[in-house]
Amino acid sequence: MSIRKASQPATHHSSSQQRCVVPGCGRLAEATEGKGVARYHCRYHVQHKSRHGSHWHTTYKAPELRPYIRTAERWINDHRHEPAYQTAYWQLEYLFAGAGRVDPAMNLRGRSAEYRARVAFARLRAASIPTQRIIAIYLGIAALIEDDFGSHRTREFRIVQAAKAVHRLASGTHRKWDSWDPRTGGTRPIELHAYPRSSGHVLRKIGEALEKACDELAHAAAPEVIAMCTERFGAHPSHSPVAKAS
Known part of the structure; x- marks a missing residue:
């Protein structure tokens, strides 16, 4: 057994x-x-x-973005009267108009991502950032991600990159005032610079709003922006020598 x-x-x-x-x-x-x-x-x-917006890909730097955004601005100048562009433009205008008042950056701690995203758009409106500039940034980032062979081509990465680029245009609260100085009996200038955190759900909320307004336009414009950018600035560095030669 x-x-x-x-x-x-x-x-x-x-x-x-x-x-x-x-x-x-x-x-x-x-x-x-x-x-x-x-x-x-x-x-x-x-x-x-x-x-x-990616576990491994970092945020694109300004020199990487600049050629694509400049090219997107040229593309917009040639297509500003097309229905797709007009739709994106007026959706963003409506978004800015309904964003409400600007809340100082130091008051945003503990507020919801939706509220902080709304304040971000209100701050862009208060800074008089042109709507065309916002659209050009979204188109430029969409084109760069598509053109970069080493990029992370996911929706989340695209909307987060767009949100970060737009958020940088008017992200902080800046105050200056004079304060009494007991050592001299006079006054001395005081400055306060506060910046909201650029990460987490708020970036996704900003990016989703941009995507809703601009993504349909980006699908149509990105291939043309890439072609125009390549013609003016050359192929993206990620392209192989064979691709560059062709």
Whole structure:
């Protein structure tokens, strides 16, 4: 008569624990480490996605964006009377008109993402940022992401990148006043510069509003913007030498 041994519980070694799937990272995933719910990404890359819209791709810098935004502005000048552009333009105008009053950046702590996104659009309106400029930024970013072979071509990355670029145009509260100086008996200038946090759900809310107004236009315009940008500034650096030669 054979005696069956009781099955032993499987042992888990540290080598079998889930690590971050971003190439080259090697950190433990949030859930494995017990510090979050992400099963396949570490805390660093979860926060990276919150700020940039991608676990691994960083925010585009101004020199990378500039050729595409300039080209998008040229494209808009040639197509400003087309229905698709007019639709995007007036949707954004309506959004700005209904954004309400500007709330100082130091008052936004603890407010909802929807409220903070609304204030961001109110701040753009108060700063007299042209609606055409907002559309050009969205078109330029859509074209750059499509043209960059190394980009992260997801909806979230696109809307977050658009939101960050637009948010930078008028993001802070700046105050100046004179204060009494007890050492001299006179006054001295005081400055206050407060900037709202540029990450998290508020960027998604801003990006969603931009997407609703501009995405249909971007689908039609992006290929033409890419072609015009390539003709004027050359192929994107991510393109292979063969692609550049052709």
